[in-house]
Amino acid sequence: MVSKQIVQTEKDIEVALNQICEQLFTRHPQLNEMVLVGIRTGGVFLAERLRQKILQKKGIGLFTGIIDITLYRDDWTRLSQTPEVKKTEIHFSIEDKDVLLVDDVLFTGRTIRAALDALLDLGRPRRVELAVLIDRGHRELPICADYVGKTLEVSRQDSVNVKLKELVGVDQVVIEYSKYP
Secondary structure: OOEEEEEEOHHHHHHHHHHHHHHHHHHOOOOOOEEEEEEOOHHHHHHHHHHHHHHHHHOOOOOEEEEOOHHHOOOHHHOOOOOOOOOOEOOOOOOOOEEEEEEEEEOOOHHHHHHHHHHHOOOOOOEEEEEEEEEOOOOOOOOOOOEEEEEOOOOOOOEEEEEOHHHHOOOEEEEEEOOOO
């Protein structure tokens, strides 16, 4: 039997995204060279939510794209099933732009490494920053987020699942403990 705990509700996720926006505005008051790129799957929806918040608060409509990292993963040959490659959809230049890469959970850092490789195949941004809803630790690569909604202390064996309305009809972050907490 698996023990589960909801650690963020819809309201908590909203607050976290607002905090990320405010931090972004502090570091980039103009946002004139900023673009957003969401990592499939959860990062795509979070990037779009950030785009909407920026539009509402600053009146600026940032270009927003989607990056698929499937073929850039360093473990895809070890997966038990054939990975499903989806489309990268970045219909604007990232050349000399400030790219805000968005994902739902930062864990080992391998997804972000793959996203950086995929991004650099498309051009040379001026800067790449990272925004994540959840940082759960246990890095295997020297990668850290510039903007973090919430940091969780969980064991390496525990699962952190971000559920989003766009995918499952509810917004929440759930920890599934490998052992009871």
